Amino acid sequence: MGKKFQKSDEELMLNVQKGDMAAFEALYDRYQKRLFHFILRFARERSLAEDILQETFLRLLKGRKSYRKGSRFSTYLFIIGRNLCLDALKSWERRHLLLSQEDEIERAADKSKGPDKILEETETGKNIQSAIEALPADQREVLILSKYSGLSYDGIARIVNSTPTAVKQKAYRAMQSLRQRLKILDK
Numbered sequence: 058m059g060k061k062f063q064k065s066d067e068e069l070m071l072n073v074q075k076g077d078m079a080a081f082e083a084l085y086d087r088y089q090k091r092l093f094h095f096i097l098r099f100a101r102e103r104s105l106a107e108d109i110l111q112e113t114f115l116r117l118l119k120g121r122k123s124y125r126k127g128s129r130f131s132t133y134l135f136i137i138g139r140n141l142c143l144d145a146l147k148s149w150e151r152r153h154l155l156l157s158q159e160d161e162i163e164r165a166a167d168k169s170k171g172p173d174k175i176l177e178e179t180e181t182g183k184n185i186q187s188a189i190e191a192l193p194a195d196q197r198e199v200l201i202l203s204k205y206s207g208l209s210y211d212g213i214a215r216i217v218n219s220t221p222t223a224v225k226q227k228a229y230r231a232m233q234s235l236r237q238r239l240k241i242l243d244k
Contacts, residue, residue: 066130074121085114088131092138095206099142099198101186109145113138132215135208139198139216188238196231203228 064072064080066087072080092113097106116137124133189197195217202213203224210221210228217224 067126067128070121070124070130070133071126073118074124081118084130088134089114091206092134095135095201096138096142098201098205099139100145105145109138109141112141116141129212129215131208132212135202135206135212135216184239188235191238192231192234196227196234199224199227200231200235
């Protein structure tokens, strides 16, 4: 690994502000996978998530001068991604976009299990996805950011413009609601 990978996110972003494309590539390499999974959970369609991911990094590059020293880079980046997701959901008129059934079956089949287990896993996955989609938007967002993107409550609070306590309460309510919905489906 080169020297560019040893710098902090904030140092790299300050270099990006100066036009250092190697620093931009380093940030892209660090965050593209994690950000993509967050966006995919939001957008629920791979091609849309890929488009939003690219647009997020383009906006980061175009708006690099607005980044302020001392700001946490990951929060800054996830805010851009979140806002683009919200815009995309509005423009798509909040249609329910799910990963195709073929993708789910293919992922399950990759695990070399029998047809009964593949069907069970696919059905379970669908039930979980449906239960998550049924959550109120604010709870769903906090759940995705905490459980699937691995962000702290403090980081989520900055992204959604709330307090860590409120975020923690929403996450708790989301998990309770999710457990209840899945319990009903299991019967």
